[in-house]
Amino acid sequence: MKELLQDSPGSKLFLLGNEAVARGVVEAGVSVAATYPGTPSSEVGDALYQIARESGINFEFSVNEKVALEIAFAASISGLRSFVFMKHVGLNVASDPFMSIAYTGVKGGMVIMSADDPSMFSSQNEQDNRNFAQFAHIPLIEPSNPQEAKDFLVEAFELSENEGVPVLFRTTTRVSHQRTNVELSPIRKTKTVGQFEHNSGKYVSLPVNARGLRKKLEDKMFRIAVSYGKGVLNRVENNGTPEYGIITSGEAYNIVSDVVQRNGLKVSILKLGLTNPLPRTMVEEFLDVNEKIIVVEELDPFLEAKVRSLVQSTERKNKVYGKLDDHFPSMYEFNYEVVSEGLDSIMHTNIPTKVSFELTKELPPRPPVLCPGCPHRATYYAMKRAVKMMKVKDPIYASDIGCYSLGFYEPFNEGDTMISMGSSEGIANGLSKAVDNQIISFIGDSTFFHSGIPPLINAVHNGAKYLLIVMDNGTTAMTGQQPNPGVSTPGVNGQVSIESVAKSIGVNFVRTVDPYDLGTTLRTMTDALKQDGVSVIVARRECAILRDARLRAQGEIHPYAVNQDKCSKCMNCVENFACPAFFISDGKIDINPTLCDGCGVCAEPYVCPFRAIEVRQNGS
Amino acid sequence: MEVNVIVAGVGGQGVVTAGTLISQSALVKGHNVVMSEIHGLAQRGGSVSVEVRIGNIRSPIIPKGETDLILGIEPIEAVRAAENAGERTDVLINIGPVEPVSLSMRGKEYPDMRELVSEIVDRLDVHFIDALPLALEAGDARAVSTVMVGAALQLGILPIDEESTLEALKKRFSERLYTINEKALKLGMKNVLLALHEI
Known part of the structure; x- marks a missing residue:
């Protein structure tokens, strides 16, 4: 990603739309950038994270989109150029300050990027966020390709700064995830320190101020409508x-x-x-x-x-x-x-459209799956077993947004609801008022920090009853392993303890388990199911992708194999644990050594009671 | 000129790497390239495909039936991608399977290779290669995608050649990885593509 910083106008780089946006941030001389990761916007943050220090851009992964937007706003009213970006539904979270900063206006150029997802490749809906620009009465800019993603972004900052209004910059998946050659332009120097001027009432949205600001916003928008014609954008x-x-x-x-x-x-x-x-x-x-x-x-x-x-x-x-x-x-x-x-x-063009090939036979589906070695698989396996052991009748599973959403699929089927960030708990609060079933919520570490804390406070305050499993893999995994408040980077980021948060809220039953240790995890879950009120289990184990990268570098991945002499073909491992490394050939279960990452959970007697899964010996 | 390529496989197999290599090689040749990467929900193990379009076009989405080459790094995924095939499509399949969990979970085995590809071999030009042994010979199992690009060069469909692809590899890899990938590309180019009865 260092090539994004090269000061060589006219040269070309083969860039993903989102990388081109990051280059646009550099060319525009942005001082402060913030985001909460979400596909299809995530690569912008990945690129900025890598080049931040060298470029002088103050970039952070914020706890959620609302906070990220307020950070960018604060930088802007201090006279610095600022950029905040998110996936389309992230703007729903940030919409409260978004609507109000349209009125107050900004000082240093401020651009808000929304990456929309038509056809919902990785999203829960396909809301058209262009409506947000109309709703807030602010300018909207839409690029068509990576070159425009970069050039239009620079133009968006000019427009924002000239008119003192935040600008919405809207991409879609096909623009953000399109890769083409992009010609570079000169880099504007970044200011590092802003200056806050006390401007009576301009940034205070009291009704008395808001009424005047409303009119000013309409004047700005009228000016833009009549004066922006041909040029870079149109x-x-x-x-x-x-x-x-x-x-x-x-x-x-x-x-x-x-x-x-x-x-x-x-x-x-x-x-x-x-x-x-x-x-x-x-x-x-x-x-x-x-x-x-x-x-x-x-x-x-x-x-x-x-x-x-x-x-x-x-x-x-x-x-x-x-x-x-x-x-x-x-x-x-x-x-x-x-x-x-x-x-x-x-x-009536009579354009010939070609017929495409039709497959007549059904192919085995390959839906998204939890990775080999994923700690969530162990957690879901243990939870299902704990529920069975405790004879819990018809539990309701409220899931949340992240890799662990995949617990919805077979064989776990542990996902009855999944609506929005943090909703596993908001819905658990509601279900505990509405029905008598045992309610079990699953939330990831990053999602817990994003919006899982207020509903936990609500549960303690209003007396909801549910079991919350915080699936802490030490990263924001699904969007590509971004850091979150549960992770410390010495000298850069402080670490927030999920257990301390839960205890300080007043949750009495707070336990931490390692999901790879199925026995302890199971016992802790059965204990938790006996509790009244809200109880919390933090299932903590590093994301398998991070773990594998670390172990692979050390040459320390030791795959497992099935000892056919001991295997009784009970099929429990393939049917109920369902790791992608398992396969069946000639009627025998075996493990693909290139997929197995040696987590060893399947070798535990809770998965293989016959102890037939062993570390692979060379040549076995 | 317009050449459209779909690279199809399973997350973790180097699908994006192969697409990028073809693209960068075409850029060396001076062509316009638009590549599309769609990331699904799973980090690993789900179906993944990228589309590479070379020529005077703007949209990253290949029109129906206008795919010139399907580079299938995994057999089931190669056949799945044939839904976008048309009369001008060639298919190159790596015969090394990655078993989908949807099969093992139900106690089922990977389908018979000939049966799997039967309906596309009747209607499309299909070629096969066993890429993993060649990648291992080159020095790294992860070079499968480079072997596949080498094999694709043999078909003469892509407007790229050995020289431009080696230059693209040089831009992308460290010296050590370049040596492995150079060897992988050449092994892919030299290895005889297999016909249906040979797999």
Whole structure:
């Protein structure tokens, strides 16, 4: 990642969209950056984490998105450029300060990045966060590729600083996770110390101040709408003698461009980078030249509604096509077929679409699984067994967001609810009011710090009854092993103890177990199930990915194998423990030595009562 | 010119590494490249694929039926990726399986290789290679993806060659890893691709 710091304008790097964003942060001279990791935004943080010290950027993984946004805001009103970024649902968490800083405005340029996830590759919904810009009345910028992700970000900082307003920068998975060559531009020097000016009332959202700020915000937005036309962000492309005008943005533009080029369509394309406010002068000029307008955009009819409103309110005669008249869908990401069929339904282009291969036989599925050696597998295995031993009737499992969400899948089936960060506990609080079942919540260490503490306070205060398992693997694993408050980096980050937090809140039963030690884990779980009120077990064991990297470097991974003489083929290991390293061949269970990381949990008698799983001897 | 490649495999097999190698080799050749990496939920063990598009295009998503090459580092995943195949698609399959847990959990074995690929060999140009022994010969099991790229060069579909790929490898790896990967690439290039009856 060090190459992101090279000061060589004109040279090119092959960058992921998110890495290009990190380079944009460097080129824009950003002083303070903060995030809470979330796919598809995570790689921005990974890159900044690696280059922070050398670049002079003060970057941190914050406890959650709300805190991260407030950190960036504070830096901005101290005159520094600041950047905060998150996945789309992260902005829901940060939305409280987000809505208010639109009013107060900012001083040093401040950009908020939301990485949206059309088609939900790694998310719980596909909310179109462009609506947040409209909701808060702030400018919105959408890049289409890594080059624009970098260049538009620099432009976003200029706009933010010139107008004193925070800017929402919205990517999608296909932009954030697209890799292309990116040409570098000069680096702006980073200021390291800001200056806070006491500005009476400007940053105090009391009603008396807010009313005045509201008007100022509208004035800013009007100015931007009429003054931002052609330039870096917006452009018109003409192809032949245009019969239609297409207005588009983001990844939808990429596909439109491909369909148009490949089929020689006669259209004019208005490619917008600034999509809120609509660059009014430029759009009106486009409407004047092109009578028939097609709006092509993913998810909500965001631009389309604005264009239709503009046509109506200015009493123009343009005919507008889009989603609202069913030419394009309002859900899932677009592809070549969706865009060409949509254009065909309007322009009667007769674009040939090819037929793809259809598989007739069903293939064995390969859903996401917990890694070999993952401590969560041991925890889920033990919990299921403890519930059985204690004859707990119909327990309800409230799960949360992280790798351990995969406990939902077979063979564990330990996930009845999973809604949002921290909801394992909020829902447990509610279920304990609503039903008599035993409630068991699972939350990861990072998610516990993010939003699992207030519901635990609520449980003690309001007398909820549930067992909380904090699955502490010492990292924010699912998004790529980012640090969190439970981890200390000597001299840089302090460490917060989950047990101390739980005890100080007033939880009486707080225990810590190593999930690799199935016996102790089981006994502790059975004890916990006898408790009244809320009880907490911290299941602590390093993430297998971190552990494997450490052990591999030392040559200390010793895989296991099945001793066929001892194996009774009871199938408990494959059916109920279900480590991906197991496989069956010629009717025998065996372990793939390249997948096994030697955690040894399957060798315990709770998984293999016949002691048939042993450390692999050379040649066995 | 437009060449579309899907690299398909299992998380941890070097799918992204192979896609990046092809891309960087094409960049050395002066082509425009758009690569798409979609990360699913699992860190390891789930299906993973990347799409590499070389030529005058903008979108990272390959249109239906317009894949030129499926580089399948795992047999089941190679067949799964054939859902995006069309009449111009070649498929190169590494015959080393990674058993999905969905099978072992039900006491089932990995499907018979010939049966697994039967419906695609009838309709597409399918080639096979046993990449793991070659990677081990080169010095590291993790070089399987580089062996696969070497084998793909033999097919003459990609607008890249040995020279550009070695240059891309040089940019990417330390000297020690470069030596291993150089050997892996050459072994992949020299090794005879297998036909169905030979697997």
